Amino acid sequence: MAQRLHLLLSIILFVNLIRFSNQQDLSFVYNGFNQGEGGLLLDGLAKIQLPGGLLQLTDATARQKGHAFFNRPFDFGSASSSQSLSFWTHFVCALVPKPGADGGHGIAFVLSSSKDLTQADPTQYLGLFNISTNGSPSSQILAIELDTVESAEFDDIDKNHVGIDENNLHSVVSAPASYYSDREGTNKSLTFLSGDPIQVWIDYEDTLLNVTLAPLRNQKPSKPLLSRNINLTSVFPDRKAFVGFSAATGSLISYQYILGWSFSTSRVSLQSLDFSKLPTVPRPKIPKKTSSLLIILLVILGLLVMAVLVGVCVYKRKKYAEVKEPWEKPYGPLRYTYKSLYKATGGFKRDGRLGKGGFGEVFKGTMPLVGDIAVKRLSHDAEQGMKQFVAEVVTMGSLQHKNLVPLLGYCRRKGELLLVSKYMEGGSVDQYLFQDDKPPLSWSQRLAILRDIASALCYLHTGASQVVLHRDIKASNVMLKGNLQAFLGDFGMARFDDRGANLSATAAVGTIGYMALELTSSGTSTRTDVYAFGAFMLEVTCGRRPFDPEMPVEKRHLVKWVVECWKRGSLVDTIDRRLGGKFIPGEVEMVLKLGLFCTRIVPDSRPSMEQVVQYLNRHQMLPDLSPDTPGIGVSTPMLMRVPSLAITSTSGISSASPPSVSSSPANNSMFISHTIMYGDGR
Numbered sequence: 268m269a270q271r272l273h274l275l276l277s278i279i280l281f282v283n284l285i286r287f288s289n290q291q292d293l294s295f296v297y298n299g300f301n302q303g304e305g306g307l308l309l310d311g312l313a314k315i316q317l318p319g320g321l322l323q324l325t326d327a328t329a330r331q332k333g334h335a336f337f338n339r340p341f342d343f344g345s346a347s348s349s350q351s352l353s354f355w356t357h358f359v360c361a362l363v364p365k366p367g368a369d370g371g372h373g374i375a376f377v378l379s380s381s382k383d384l385t386q387a388d389p390t391q392y393l394g395l396f397n398i399s400t401n402g403s404p405s406s407q408i409l410a411i412e413l414d415t416v417e418s419a420e421f422d423d424i425d426k427n428h429v430g431i432d433e434n435n436l437h438s439v440v441s442a443p444a445s446y447y448s449d450r451e452g453t454n455k456s457l458t459f460l461s462g463d464p465i466q467v468w469i470d471y472e473d474t475l476l477n478v479t480l481a482p483l484r485n486q487k488p489s490k491p492l493l494s495r496n497i498n499l500t501s502v503f504p505d506r507k508a509f510v511g512f513s514a515a516t517g518s519l520i521s522y523q524y525i526l527g528w529s530f531s532t533s534r535v536s537l538q539s540l541d542f543s544k545l546p547t548v549p550r551p552k553i554p555k556k557t558s559s560l561l562i563i564l565l566v567i568l569g570l571l572v573m574a575v576l577v578g579v580c581v582y583k584r585k586k587y588a589e590v591k592e593p594w595e596k597p598y599g600p601l602r603y604t605y606k607s608l609y610k611a612t613g614g615f616k617r618d619g620r621l622g623k624g625g626f627g628e629v630f631k632g633t634m635p636l637v638g639d640i641a642v643k644r645l646s647h648d649a650e651q652g653m654k655q656f657v658a659e660v661v662t663m664g665s666l667q668h669k670n671l672v673p674l675l676g677y678c679r680r681k682g683e684l685l686l687v688s689k690y691m692e693g694g695s696v697d698q699y700l701f702q703d704d705k706p707p708l709s710w711s712q713r714l715a716i717l718r719d720i721a722s723a724l725c726y727l728h729t730g731a732s733q734v735v736l737h738r739d740i741k742a743s744n745v746m747l748k749g750n751l752q753a754f755l756g757d758f759g760m761a762r763f764d765d766r767g768a769n770l771s772a773t774a775a776v777g778t779i780g781y782m783a784l785e786l787t788s789s790g791t792s793t794r795t796d797v798y799a800f801g802a803f804m805l806e807v808t809c810g811r812r813p814f815d816p817e818m819p820v821e822k823r824h825l826v827k828w829v830v831e832c833w834k835r836g837s838l839v840d841t842i843d844r845r846l847g848g849k850f851i852p853g854e855v856e857m858v859l860k861l862g863l864f865c866t867r868i869v870p871d872s873r874p875s876m877e878q879v880v881q882y883l884n885r886h887q888m889l890p891d892l893s894p895d896t897p898g899i900g901v902s903t904p905m906l907m908r909v910p911s912l913a914i915t916s917t918s919g920i921s922s923a924s925p926p927s928v929s930s931s932p933a934n935n936s937m938f939i940s941h942t943i944m945y946g947d948g949r
């Protein structure tokens with residue numbers, strides 16, 4: 268027993284002696300490198316990051332390398348040594364790609380006869396070789412590469428592999444980075460460039476080199492990733508090598524770190540790594556490619572949306588733009604916004620158009636609270652005279668009479684004036700007189716219309732605070748309501764010229780057949796309105812226009828023709844056939860005579876509107892007139908000079924220039940210069 272104990276003791280002593288005396292014994296552990304460079308030889312980019320103690324082999328510099336060797340070589344011992352050559356190492360590394368780029372190139376665990384690899388190249392040479400030393404046995408390098416770039420020249424299998432390099436970057440064996448999961452019984456792949464710490468075990472014993480990988484905190488897998496016979500003594504004839512790491516960057520760049528490292532020449536003395544002491548891997552905060560792209564996209568999108576919004580705003584502003592001047596302030600309540608009119612008329616759509624004339628277009632619309640409206644769009648270019656015109660319009664808006672179309676207000680835009688009045692659903696009198704789609708008017712209706720309009724006109728001339736001239740009395744300006752109550756509309760409009768050039772207080776237009784002769788000389792007055800009303804009376808009674816160029820010459824001028832008939836004693840011949848003979852002869856005769864009375868050539872010999880109302884209502888008897896009364900039935904001679912005049916139902920104007928009376932063949936009305944304002948017109 269004592270003998271056996273002695274033997275055991277001597278064996279233990281012997282073993283200890285061998286370990287103690289053996290030159291090749293080498294064992295160390297770095298749980299982080301916070302003891303500084305103690306024991307390490309660094310070159311290139313390699314440095315220790317304090318206080319964490321992270322061994323950084325490369326930073327984000329392109330085409331650089333870094334080395335870290337343990338300062339004492341690993342001595343294989345003499346060839347005759349009975350002990351088999353072995354080493355065991357376990358380290359944790361991390362490869363963090365430069366933000367926004369693919370990482371490169373990789374880390375290698377190195378055994379090298381020389382601790383000076385400064386002549387080696389970075390990039391695909393991994394800081395191990397250069398073009399002349401790669402493949403040369405004199406390099407005396409054994410490397411286990413963790414390669415993150417696929418270099419075609421070294422027949423790399425992929426860009427995430429482990430390889431064993433014997434004096435040559437053409438690996439003797441390589442495999443995609445993966446580990447064997449004992450729990451699941453399958454291989455699981457690893458991604459070096461995930462930046463996560465990775466454990467690597469490299470074991471060498473009995474000429475067999477095993478390489479094993481696993482994520483941090485995993486147990487060492489039971490099966491290695493690579494297992495290969497390597498004759499270390501043939502790679503290192505001098506039987507010693509420095510151990511350490513090499514890493515390199517190219518145009519592809521990674522931060523490459525070693526977190527901890529344990530090494531031993533014997534399995535039993537390999538110290539395990541204390542993970543709790545390992546430094547953490549800094550993760551550069553990156554504006555991620557996708558997120559920055561997203562931000563750019565969002566910014567572009569935002570700008571687009573803003574541009575569209577601004578565009579819409581500008582478009583709307585332009586669309587609804589108005590002209591407003593300080594002098595309009597008192598008219599505020601009468602002012603309509605263009606937007607409200609635009610909406611009321613459904614955008615001035617064509618199918619809502621009631622008519623188009625020389626003054627502009629008239630649209631039907633509907634407004635909340637107001638009801639149906641007619642919007643007259645007058646185009647003009649001149650600002651001159653606009654102020655007075657608007658003032659007149661506004662004055663007219665304040666006029667109230669049961670037979671006046673109520674003017675509700677106005678709106679001004681660049682080059683445009685919009686007048687808003689109540690919509691009269693019946694249409695205008697000329698439609699009833701000349702269009703077949705309307706029922707013919709009976710005599711009593713006609714007389715009622717004449718009385719209504721006479722009353723309205725009388726109000727304009729005498730009833731309002733100022734004298735207001737209508738200036739364009741004619742059948743198309745007399746509107747009818749459902750019950751055929753008549754309304755005088757469009758007063759003052761004759762002042763308005765569609766080209767705007769003559770929009771001034773001294774300009775007026777009228778419609779041929781309704782225009783008194785003196786318009787050429789003394790201008791508008793209440794008596795010119797009376798003249799026009801006289802023509803209108805004849806028109807309504809005779810059912811034809813005051814001037815009709817398509818008639819034979821003797822009938823062309825209604826006034827003249829009526830007098831001719833009167834002279835022949837056949838006044839009845841002039842009466843509208845559509846009446847079908849149903850009329851009261853005394854009334855018709857009175858109206859015709861009154862019409863002639865109103866159209867007398869001398870203004871002062873015409874009755875006033877007050878008198879006309881009296882006559883029409885039979886409150887007063889017509890003075891005695893005969894066809895031979897001076898100045899009766901005289902057609903305005905200037906009109907004879909107009910070669911081919913076409914009369915339309917809408918008011919027209921011409922572009923002829925004042926002051927001389929002229930007309931252009933294309934237009935159906937005369938333009939006459941005058942100096943008249945309401946107030947002095949009586």
Ligand SMILES: *[C@@H]1O[C@H](CO)[C@@H](O)[C@H](O)[C@H]1NC(C)=O
Nearest residue numbers: 384386387396397398399400
């Ligand atoms: C390669 O490296 C060796 C030493 O390792 C050096 O002598 C040689 O000049 C280098 N060649 C090139 C091309 O860098």
Ligand SMILES: *[C@@H]1O[C@H](CO)[C@@H](O)[C@H](O)[C@H]1NC(C)=O
Nearest residue numbers: 442447452453454491492493
């Ligand atoms: C795991 O990988 C090793 C080495 O690449 C291979 O030899 C083995 O067949 C794989 N095992 C499984 C289960 O895929």
Ligand SMILES: *[C@@H]1O[C@H](CO)[C@@H](O)[C@H](O)[C@H]1NC(C)=O
Nearest residue numbers: 470471472475477490491494
């Ligand atoms: C290497 O791996 C093989 C199994 O693939 C195993 O038999 C051998 O013992 C391992 N060698 C070392 C040194 O771990």
Ligand SMILES: *[C@@H]1O[C@H](CO)[C@@H](O)[C@H](O)[C@H]1NC(C)=O
Nearest residue numbers: 474497498499500501502504
């Ligand atoms: C290893 O290489 C050395 C020198 O090249 C040789 O002497 C030895 O026999 C080799 N060992 C084996 C196991 O092949």
